[in-house]
Structures are given as structure tokens and as C-alpha cells.
Amino acid sequence: MPIHVYWGEDDFAIEKEVSLLRDRYLDPLWASFNYTVLSSDDTNAPIQALNLVMTPPFGAGGRLVWLPNSTICQQCPESLLSELERTLPVVASNSHLLLTSSNKPDERLKSTKLLKKFAEFREFSLTPPWKTEILIQSAKQAAQTVGVKLTVRGVEMLVEAVGNDTRLLYNELEKLRLYAEGNAKPLDTDVIAQLVKNTTQSSLKLAEAIRTGDTVRALIMLTDLMNANEPPLRIVATLIGQFRTWLWVKLMMDSGERNVQAIAKAAEIANFNRVYILQKDVKSISAKQLIACLPLLLDLEVSLKQGNSETSILQTKVIELCQVCQGK
CATH class of the missing domain: 1.10.8 (Helicase, Ruva Protein; domain 3)
Incomplete structure (x- = not known):
């Protein structure tokens, strides 16, 4: 198919796939003429992309037009939809249009339904850290x-x-x-x-400080991570993964399960020997407390993705999480 729609949060995997598309469809000698990346800040970029993809490639090879951070599958005005309806069915096989976005396409939109008829859709989501x-x-x-x-x-x-x-x-x-x-x-x-620098291990130590309710230690560790330029969303991903694993282990223990391999399978733990350590971790905390932590962590993730002040929201949520683990 000459139309490609890639979406997901794994931007590195998307970039690698774009490189493969370039190697597959473009002649290296003519790539500078036939490869175009449009700015997502330009409101006219979608129309420009459609016009370019209808332009025959120069020389040998094909043409590739990339529209990054596209919102066509999230919101699409009628004027753009009309252009899509007119252009997509007649795009030549040697011209390729690539739309990429971190957001999942809205299946209800007419533009998404239209693209489904002519485009290859591929998801590039990050694997959850607990898998x-x-x-x-x-x-x-x-x-x-x-x-x-x-x-x-x-x-x-x-x-x-x-x-x-x-x-x-x-x-x-x-x-x-x-x-x-x-x-x-x-x-x-x-x-x-x-x-290999193990900042994930530092984030796990932050999770341990939160689990024990040690607010001062947790805030110091958070500051150290921020000073080391650790991405806030990566810190949160590690915390979510660790608290989810602790919760699974605690729930299995509360249900009477003693088989460490069964617990490891349920909690998606690759090395079942880790279960012994995790069981010791959750002895002094209840399943109710662990369950209460997850909405706070998810709210923290959403707040960061919405562009709120990273340091302030992280410190606030760490304090709230410590209070939950203290039983307050």
C-alpha cells in the first residue's frame, strides 16, 4: 500500500521503520528530491503532503512524504476530509505517504475509516515495564x-x-x-x-522508599534522579511496574498461593527467584494500600503527559504515595 499510518509511543521504533521505508522506496541518488518531511506546526502541512504525494518522483526510485505528529486520525476538518477522499484512491504505487502519531487513531472518525481502506496501520507501543x-x-x-x-x-x-x-x-x-x-x-x-548506567535501579530504590513510607528519603532520591536528568515518565513507568508487581504478589499471597512459579507467572516475573524477595517486600503493606497507590501513579503519568510542572507534580505525588503507604 502507498499509504502508511504508524502510531504509538515508541518513537525510536517508528524512526527505525521510517529509515527502512526510505531504503526500500527511495533511490539514494535521488533521495534529496523525493523525500520530504513536513513540519507539524504548519497548519497547511496535510494539504501540502497530499499535493506532494501526487507529484511524480524525479529520476529513479519512488517518492516518500512524511507527516509527523499527524492529527488526521484524531480530528479532521471537512475540507481536509474532502481532499483525502479525492486523493487517496488515486495515489500512484511509487509514491508513499507516511502519517505518524503517538496517539491511537479514533476509529469513529470518517478520516480514520477512509484511511483504513487505503492505508497500512501499524502500532509501535512501548512494552509495559512489568512484562x-x-x-x-x-x-x-x-x-x-x-x-x-x-x-x-x-x-x-x-x-x-x-x-x-x-x-x-x-x-x-x-x-x-x-x-x-x-x-x-x-x-x-x-x-x-x-x-551501563542503571537509573532504573535508582527508580526501584525510590519505589522501596515510597513503599516503606519514608517521605524524606523518597524526596531525596527523587531529587537525585531529576538531577541525573532521568526522564520523569521513565521514573513513573518504573514505579507503576514495581507497584503492580508488588500488588500481584500480595494478592496471590492473600489468596493462599505458595507456589513461587505460579506467582511469578501471574505477576509476569521472568526470574521466579525474585518472588522470594518480593514476598518479603509486601509483608508489611496491605493489598488495599497497594491498590490505592495505582490511581495516584496513573494520575501522575497523565499530569506529566499534559505538560504540568514536572518537579512539583512528582514531589506532590511522592508525598501522597508515602502517606498512603504509612496508612494515612
Whole structure:
């Protein structure tokens, strides 16, 4: 299909796919003439994109027009819808229009329904940080792609460090590849501990401070993370993942389940030996308290995505979370 709609929060994965589209459809000698990226700030960009995609490519190869941060599948005025109806059915097979957005397309809109007839839709969502088995599998595939060999424990440590940040994963793998150049032996935890900065581990320590209700320690750790330029949304993702895992373990324990492998499967924990540590973590906190923390964390995530003051909202929510864990 000559029309492509990519959506999701994994912007790095989308950028990689865009590179593949460029390699697939453009002739390198004519790419500067046939590849156009339009500014999302320009209100006329959607019309320009439709006009460009109808222009035959120069020289050899095809044409690729990219409209990033597109809102066509979230809101579409009648004038633009009319242009879409007129243009989409007649786009040539060697001209490609790419629409990307972090937001999920609204299936109710006429524009989305129209695009469904002519476009390839692909989702690029981030894997939830608590789905460790999927993250480990993705890290193995990425390591193979980059060309670096890691031990099983090495892969697990790398995932613990980078979480679900795809861009950071590839950056760290590239660093490890350069380090291991000429060495056929898989890299183990000792090397990864030296080369890969584990800010996720610091976020997990923040989660522990919140769980114990230690407000002062939690705020100091939060300040350290912010001073280290750790992205606030990544901090929140780690907190949500950890509190969700604690809740699953606590609920399974309260239900009378004692099989650690069954608990690990329910909580999506890749290494079932972690269950013993998690069981000790949740002994002094109730399921009711853990459940009460999740809406606060989700509200924090929404507030950050809406552009509210990062430091202020993080500090406020950390204090609220500590109070919940204190039983207040």
C-alpha cells in the first residue's frame, strides 16, 4: 500500500521503520528530491503532503512524504476530509505517504475509516515495564541485530537497566558492541555493570522508599534522579511496574498461593527467584494500600503527559504515595 499510518509511543521504533521505508522506496541518488518531511506546526502541512504525494518522483526510485505528529486520525476538518477522499484512491504505487502519531487513531472518525481502506496501520507501543519476559526477548533480538553477544544473566541485567526504553537499549548495545569488538566471548554482568548506567535501579530504590513510607528519603532520591536528568515518565513507568508487581504478589499471597512459579507467572516475573524477595517486600503493606497507590501513579503519568510542572507534580505525588503507604 502507498499509504502508511504508524502510531504509538515508541518513537525510536517508528524512526527505525521510517529509515527502512526510505531504503526500500527511495533511490539514494535521488533521495534529496523525493523525500520530504513536513513540519507539524504548519497548519497547511496535510494539504501540502497530499499535493506532494501526487507529484511524480524525479529520476529513479519512488517518492516518500512524511507527516509527523499527524492529527488526521484524531480530528479532521471537512475540507481536509474532502481532499483525502479525492486523493487517496488515486495515489500512484511509487509514491508513499507516511502519517505518524503517538496517539491511537479514533476509529469513529470518517478520516480514520477512509484511511483504513487505503492505508497500512501499524502500532509501535512501548512494552509495559512489568512484562519482563517480552522485554528480555526484545533485548535478545536487538543484541543479535546490533551484533553483540550477551550471557543470559547479562541480558537480564541490561533489561533491568534500560527498562522499556528502546532508544536507550540500542544506544547501550552499540556501546557494548564497540567494547567487545574482536572478542567472541559473550559479555557477562561484570562488564554490563561497568558500562551501563542503571537509573532504573535508582527508580526501584525510590519505589522501596515510597513503599516503606519514608517521605524524606523518597524526596531525596527523587531529587537525585531529576538531577541525573532521568526522564520523569521513565521514573513513573518504573514505579507503576514495581507497584503492580508488588500488588500481584500480595494478592496471590492473600489468596493462599505458595507456589513461587505460579506467582511469578501471574505477576509476569521472568526470574521466579525474585518472588522470594518480593514476598518479603509486601509483608508489611496491605493489598488495599497497594491498590490505592495505582490511581495516584496513573494520575501522575497523565499530569506529566499534559505538560504540568514536572518537579512539583512528582514531589506532590511522592508525598501522597508515602502517606498512603504509612496508612494515612
